[in-house]
Amino acid sequence: KQEVTxxxxxxxxxxxxxxxxxxxxxxxxxxNLQWFRQDPGKGLTSLLLIQSSxxxxxxxxxxxxxxxxxGRSTLYIAASxxxxxxxxxxxxxxxxxYKLSFGAGTTVTxxx
Amino acid sequence: xxxxxxxxxxxxxEKGKDVxxxxxxxxxxxxxxxxxxxxxxxxxxxxxxxxxxxPDKSGLPSDRFSAERTGGSVSxxxxxxxxxxxxxxYLCASSTGAGAGNEQFFGPGTRLTVL
Numbered sequence: 001k002q003e004v005t006x007x008x009x010x011x012x013x014x015x016x017x018x019x020x021x022x023x024x025x026x027x028x029x030x031x032n033l034q035w036f037r038q039d040p041g042k043g044l045t046s047l048l049l050i051q052s053s054x055x056x057x058x059x060x061x062x063x064x065x066x067x068x069x070x071g072r073s074t075l076y077i078a079a080s081x082x083x084x085x086x087x088x089x090x091x092x093x094x095x096x097x098y099k100l101s102f103g104a105g106t107t108v109t110x111x112x
Numbered sequence: 113x114x115x116x117x118x119x120x121x122x123x124x125x126e127k128g129k130d131v132x133x134x135x136x137x138x139x140x141x142x143x144x145x146x147x148x149x150x151x152x153x154x155x156x157x158x159x160x161x162x163x164x165x166x167p168d169k170s171g172l173p174s175d176r177f178s179a180e181r182t183g184g185s186v187s188x189x190x191x192x193x194x195x196x197x198x199x200x201x202y203l204c205a206s207s208t209g210a211g212a213g214n215e216q217f218f219g220p221g222t223r224l225t226v227l
Binding site: 031032034036041042044045047049051052053089096098099100101102103104105109 | 145
């Protein structure tokens with residue numbers, strides 16, 4: 001069974017600092033990996049999707065890397081802002097499967 | 113619509129009652145998924161639809177849970193004889209297909225509280 005772990009569980013940084021969020025997974029036979037953002041009481045907003053054949057994806061201040069062989073992905077958020085405060089979830093989709101397996105998330109607080 | 117919509121946004125029910133939760137996927141999305149998010153269990157998969165058929169129902173926790181999809185669009189998740197442990201946020205997602213490049217887009221969820 002795929003296990004997805006996100007460390008740390010919570011992170012607090014001053015505005016302007018770069019954020020580094022980690023995700024690890026136990027089974028490297030994945031189809032893709034998706035990063036999401038969740039604001040309190042809201043649904044999930046898709047940030048980035050990395051296919052298994054890709055090493056990284058970028059969108060604005062966000063960059064996500066994928067090292068499939070070691071079972072790791074990292075989400076970098078440059079020059080953090082208070083509006084980046086949210087819970088960030090990573091999810092993997094295994095080969096020959098349809099569902100996403102989620103980590104527990106990292107709750108980020110960016111202090112003004 | 114512009115995104116996945118779900119209704120109701122909140123539902124409070126008494127133990128033993130049946131509830132129906134609705135999901136409207138993004139127009140043209142053939143794949144639809146139900147997940148639930150609870151404090152103790154995190155986010156867990158319930159069921160996947162491709163068109164109107166459900167090739168993967170492996171996540172439904174008991175036979176009290178069922179789901180259908182009609183016209184390749186709207187889906188309804190039904191929970192019969194609700195129990196307190198069914199209290200959770202039920203999230204629906206859709207995607208254009210099931211390929212490696214297909215992102216899953218999520219709705220705002222339905223918060224179910226069973227008293």
